Amino acid sequence: MLSVSNLSVDYGSTRVVDKLNLALADDEILMLVGPTGCGKTTILQALAGLIPISEGEITLGAWSASAQKPVPPEKRNVGMVFQDFALFPHLTVQQNVNFRLKDRALADHWIELLGLGALRHAKPATLSGGQKQRVALARTLAHEPVFILLDEPLSNLDAALKDNLRWEIRNALKAAGVPAIWVTHDQEEALSVGDRVGVLKSGKLEQLDTPETCFSEPSSRFVARFLGEASFIPGHLEQGRVRTAIGDAPGTPVDGATGAVDLLLRPDDVSLIPVADGGGNGEIAWVRYEGGARLFAVTLDDGTEVKVRASHETRAEPGSRVQLAVITTHPLAVFNRE
Incomplete structure (x- = not known):
């Protein structure tokens, strides 16, 4: 050894x-x-x-x-x-x-x-x-x-x-x-x-x-960002679940995080649906075509940016409105609010 x-x-x-x-x-x-x-x-x-x-x-x-x-x-x-x-x-x-x-x-x-x-x-x-x-x-x-x-x-x-x-x-x-x-x-x-x-x-x-x-379960925000696309959205952790503007998710606290927290989201943890007539909860900032998928950056109505990976068949142009929702069922890392 x-x-x-x-x-x-x-x-x-x-x-x-x-x-x-x-x-x-x-x-x-x-x-x-x-x-x-x-x-x-x-x-x-x-x-x-x-x-x-x-x-x-x-x-x-x-x-x-x-x-x-x-x-x-x-x-x-x-x-x-x-x-x-x-x-x-x-x-x-x-x-x-x-x-x-x-x-x-x-x-x-x-x-x-x-x-x-x-x-x-x-x-x-x-x-x-x-x-x-x-x-x-x-x-x-x-x-x-x-x-x-x-x-x-x-x-x-x-x-x-x-x-x-x-x-x-x-x-x-x-x-x-x-x-x-x-x-x-x-x-x-x-x-x-x-x-x-x-x-x-x-x-x-x-x-x-x-x-x-x-x-x-990254031990720090640095590790989270270094090992892939990482988005952090504000939420409130209580009894193992985090409430956010785009839905609830099970959470795993890092360094004793509790109360007002930031939830780590990977692009596959979120769904994206284009909407019309000014609805939805965010706006497309940019989009990148990856072949089998598209990577979207979405600015939520509270100003937070979230990256979302969706099927290549999903089409939405920068400036258009979308509805995001947390879809993961596994616990996500939760950090104390910065």
């Missing part, structure tokens, strides 16, 4: 990572997300031993690293997968995966499992982005690391490739049975692939939990 206790990293007088605590099960995938500059890549570099830590301890199996007793990268047996693939251009797929490897059977195993068998003798210049990333992953797994760090491995790929490849990588990591920390800027990727999600803000973990909990 990988264990990180009170890990801090300073760049000069600036603290970039502040008292990070986490533990990973033997085959767990943790997704780290957060805005640019929040410390995601710094955490990976510290875990790999590429930069010194200022405080805390990293423990995995036979070794334990601290500021006073650092462990060099070559002694940690960590595998790393980068966004730029880091393949040797003059070597074939087989040679890249075999590089500095004693047991060639392991290379063959991962080459076949990741669908690279027909490309053994190809060089990186002839491969697609997705194929290059599979080669990089096969090389990492063939060396039997005790844990794996992935630094935005899909960021350089076309959107069409990302969906399938994220599941190929997840399945390969699960087959290898090693813990992995995967840094991404893609919230959908984080929520769909990870066993748990860690949301970082200014070097600190705002929340570390299952994807569903982080999304539906």
Whole structure:
């Protein structure tokens, strides 16, 4: 099990990572997300031993690293997968995966499992982005690391490739049975692939939990906004239900919220019906076509803006009147009124 206790990293007088605590099960995938500059890549570099830590301890199996007793990268047996693939251009797929490897059977195993068998003798210049990333992953797994760090491995790929490849990588990591920390800027990727999600803000973990909990029960407004479209509407919480201008909903208080509160709404928690003759309870501010759906921003009569996702068959132009209603039946996060 990988264990990180009170890990801090300073760049000069600036603290970039502040008292990070986490533990990973033997085959767990943790997704780290957060805005640019929040410390995601710094955490990976510290875990790999590429930069010194200022405080805390990293423990995995036979070794334990601290500021006073650092462990060099070559002694940690960590595998790393980068966004730029880091393949040797003059070597074939087989040679890249075999590089500095004693047991060639392991290379063959991962080459076949990741669908690279027909490309053994190809060089990186002839491969697609997705194929290059599979080669990089096969090389990492063939060396039997005790844990794996992935630094935005899909960021350089076309959107069409990302969906399938994220599941190929997840399945390969699960087959290898090693813990992995995967840094991404893609919230959908984080929520769909990870066993748990860690949301970082200014070097600190705002929340570390299952994807569903982080999304539906965020620990702060920051987490709520970062993991998808979030609208907050005023309401009153009493006996587990929140009364709002567009209907009632069951509520889960955050930090003891009670009385006058703000209710977190996701775009799918609300229905939208166009109305005529000046009726309704809001006005369309803007609309975005998403293919299978449309995302509407609606300004309610009290001035609150609510985002609503509806079928692509629902049509309403900016300036037109609509009727919104809360339709969810599951509890929604409730925050103290700002």
